[in-house]
Amino acid sequence: MTGFAPRHLARALSLLCLSIPLAQAQDEIVLRDGSRILGTVTAVRGGIVTIETGFAGTLSVQQAQIESLSAEGPAVLKLADDSVLETPALQVENRELVLPTEVASSRTYQLEDLSLVNPQAWELGQGYRWTGQASFALGMQRGNTDTDELDYRLDNTWRSLDDRYTLRINGEVDEANGVKNAENWSALGKYDQFLNGSPYYWGINASAEQDKFADLDLRYYVGPYLGRQFYEEPALTLSAEAGLVYVDENFILAEDESYQGANWSLHADSNILGGDSQLYLDHTGIWNLDQADEVILDVIMGLSFPMFMSIEGAAEVLLEYDSGAPDGVEELDQTYRFRVGYSW
Structure with a gap:
């Protein structure tokens, strides 16, 4: 009987040890x-x-x-x-x-x-990383004035170690009492070739846009540029470009125009606010080299944040300035919108 308690105690301790899961290695x-x-x-x-x-x-x-x-x-x-x-x-x-x-x-x-x-595979020189977003903003009002507003946006980027493709499309269609009072769209395509793995790159861009209520039937430009990718991290992505473009403008009423221009662009985004939110800024500019007082400036800045899964919301401001706008057309167009989109 003297060995009974120790034997059972040892067995109980063994079972207890087996019942306790091993701590996960950290x-x-x-x-x-x-x-x-x-x-x-x-x-x-x-x-x-x-x-x-x-x-x-x-x-x-x-x-x-x-x-x-x-x-x-x-x-x-x-x-x-x-x-x-x-x-x-x-x-x-x-x-x-x-x-x-x-x-x-x-x-x-x-x-x-x-x-x-x-x-990732693309960081080892295998293929491209495809990122993008498709989003829209829809507004409806019924009452003394019935209004319907639709804004849409599509962003795509294909990135490898050596080069990068970009495609962006923006558009807006607004109606009041069944009559359109805004209708415009723009599209931009770009190709970037990085120089020997350095942050510098050269590229070519082509853009087209239409805004019937600003008397613009079609404006397009194409030209080369040089750029630098200053940062490409979640905390800060920053790139800037400068080059030359050929611009052709066809107006509905005003006289058509074509000219050589200087072109620049700036892109920045950051997750500095945390919570998977992102501040972003996109800016492009064209300076008419034939008439130095004519400049076109486009700015999009905003804050995007996740809603659920891959769906995100964004509050943004769109500024469009054209110092050479036809008579009767405002030089500055401002848009404030909230949009919802899917990111990948």
Whole structure:
């Protein structure tokens, strides 16, 4: 009887241990000041390591602040020299990548040499990344004046390591008491060729637009440009372009016109507000080189935010300025709208 209790106690403890699930292994980041962060490393991109934690949600850590890192699971590493390595786990000790000898037997890599972990196919030179959005804004009013308003927008971008294609379409149709009082559309197509993997690129763009209530039957332009992709990260995407265009304008009543022009554009967006929201700005300009006092400026700026799944809403302002507008047509057209769209 003296051995009965210990034997049963040992058996009970064994069953208890088996009934408790093993703690899930966690990734670990050790900062240069000695602080430790436990969680799951979800991304390494643009000098930022993203880790999902149970105590503070998603954290973004500068690579320059990291002393060591341990992340379980196989990983594909893209380095600053564009070489690609496969490793059974992402390990960093004393700011140096720990790699199996069969992966890198004759060279060591520092943490700052790491550009991407698990890059997408297009980032490895395989095909294009297609992003886009289709959206519309619909307004209806019934009463003393019946109004119907429809705005639509389609954005598409195809991006590879070497080049980029862009297609944008915007339009507006408004009616009051069954009579149209606004009808316009514009389309823009662009091709960009990056120079030897640098942020600089050259390109060609072509655009066409119509606005019957601004006496514009058709305006189109085409021309080359040079550009620079300053930033291309979620925190800030910024690009600017400048070039020359040939412009042809056909008016309904006013005299038709064609001229050589200087053309520029600016695009910026940022998720700095968090919550998957995005501030954005698109600006294009044309300066008539034959008549220096004539300039066309288009600006779209707004804030988009997710609603559910891939559906998002956006509040934006559209400004269209034409200093050479025909007589009887306002030089500045302002539109304020809220639109809903699908993003991919």
